[in-house]
Amino acid sequence: MPPGGRPDDRGGGGELSTPRLRRDTPERAGLDPAQLARAVADTHALTAGEHPWAAGAVVAVGRGAVLAVEEAAGWAVRYASCDPRTGTGVELAAGDRVPATVGTPFDLASLTKLFTAVAAVQQIERGTLGIDAEVGAYLPDFRGAAAHRVTVRHLLTHTSGLRPELPLYDRPGREERLALLRAEQPSGPAGAYRYSDLNMLLLQQVLERVTGRTLDVLVRDGITRPLGMTATRFGPCPDAAATEDQRRPWAKADRGMVRGVVHDENAWALGGVAGHAGLFSTARDLAVFCRALLAGGSYGPARILGPDFVELLLAEPGLGFALDQPWFMGELAGRGAAGHTGFTGTMLVLDRATDTFAVLLANTVHPRRRPPDNGPRATLCTRLARAVRAAPGAG
Template sequence: MIAVEEAAGWAVRYAAAYENAGGAGDRDESAAADFGVELPPEQRVPMTTATPFDLASLTKLFTTVAAVQQLERGALDLDRPVARYAPECTAAARHGLTVRHLLTHTSGLRPELPLYELPDVPARLRALRTEAPSGEVGAYVYSDLNMLLLQQVLERVTGRRLDRLIRDGITRPLGMTATGFGPRPDAAATEDQRRPWAKADRGMLRGEVHDENAWALGGVAGHAGLFSTARDLAVLCRTLLCGGTYGTARILGPRHVDLMLAPPGLGFAVDKPWFMGELAGGGAAGHTGFTGTSLVLDPATDTFLILLANTVHPRRRPLDNGPRVRAATTLARAVAAGPPRAQGLSDGSAPGH
């Protein structure tokens, strides 16, 4: 059951971002940093509850589920070396990295690698596979590279691309017809991606993956690239809260769902007040995405929260987790006040628009 589903604001509001304060006309410098050239009202696209969003790092949750499916089938082992499955990942082999290191962000790899600066996909994959840990193996450092390497493992073990693994193993059996890798021309717009504020010069993006590395790898990546709607994500949330089943579909068994959601979590962050607000503290699990997305599951109260926002439209700005925290705290207090107990809250919106 979804207790609340709402949309607000605009899926597309701006034609371009201001390059500097001088392009703002009578706007002051702070306003110019945050906003851009507005489209005429008749050209704007309103947000609806069916609007797809660039999920950014929420893609990692799908990659995690795909990996745990292979654990359940016996094709992967958490504590076996990455090199056993993908020997071309030579740096992982030298440093003894395991599948568990990747899923728990304890590989020691730096947060990201500028693959988008390299000339072609083969060069980008070589750089990824030969990138050595820059920190202590075993210490937590959140890194996109973990999920990119996990993608290498999954594709090698199964002989299938990640997009097909996610489609065949997750979205198709669950009937998540609005979820998939781009392009998605009907999606909410993201950024007028230009240097110096971005890492590449691509112009206003709508329906093309925002993340520069995912784009440089062809749009299908273990850390970013999926598009989805709040209602589709609600199906995934309900599936995980029900131990891996939804209606007649089963994508995982309860024990393997618990592997992901129980502290410290595999792929999922657990009990993080900085985006979970008052839902944190009792075993809530979830993730955030750079474009303004977030998802929280609370097994203790059988509730979930989805917040989708295009906060990088028309350009990225300083991180503000306030809307995430307020939404999560509102849900936590509503559940505590019960009955009736809210079992789901999904929201596709653009805060501040």
């Protein structure tokens, strides 16, 4: 279906559907089972021991319409709090812990940006949004961006010159927080890459102004509902994996153990719906999202983007998506692999060259944030790349 959910009649003799994902063996997916077995073992190892990489994790790997791996490990909720003296977690009693399952929703953190980007490209496809139009044409009251002639393309490619973040959470109310964003001016030249949450916050404002609908409605009606992604939504999400025991000074707000509401402090300050963070989802739902993009924007009878606009989304330099980044894509990087990571421990990567995808959801910030270790993300993608190369008949 096109954005909004109406059937798309392509006039092709009734062949409107693309194959839906099915759970099957690595061999049926054209993947080497030994490499994927190692990926599963890696996932369990990441959640084991006294100080694991993550309390819990879920991995999903597939090729074509086959979901070849779907595995959960560890705990959705393991700790009651973080001991500020030692910086380590205070463990819950065994009976009070919540195991991670393949159906556990995780806080996606910056993977939310990918959905905001798709929602924007849907409006570009419809003609209601111009990719090279100036933000000031849609948001004249956002004086900083308007004065510097920031464009929609700048926002989607992180080339606006805006600084990485803004302490909206320190302002007392929503209007005061948005006033800070309206006044924010780029601190660097447009055209140079500088990753910034503010880009997607501004893009959210553009989309809501253009469509008259809030971002959560745009994502639901244009992406998750047509694709049948029933577990993907903005919070609250009470059954989600826990994230952080947020306290100052290591966090930016004093909120206690966070579960079921967004971890990111700015998204929380804006009510949980933000262009850069706020979505919760499961590995299976994200596998569907990957499959739809790999299939040119279609999944089953639904269409969320036309193939030309998927190409616009995923072609160099990528709109919202990062391309060919070995630091988290490992050996999958190099021929146009696209994806993103999230601060809470999440990752999504799809590779059109091999028709493969990898999803890793984890709560690495439970019970407290720490310096990021992207090795496990890169390792998973490398396992997938090698599973393609080592598959029988791969040549």
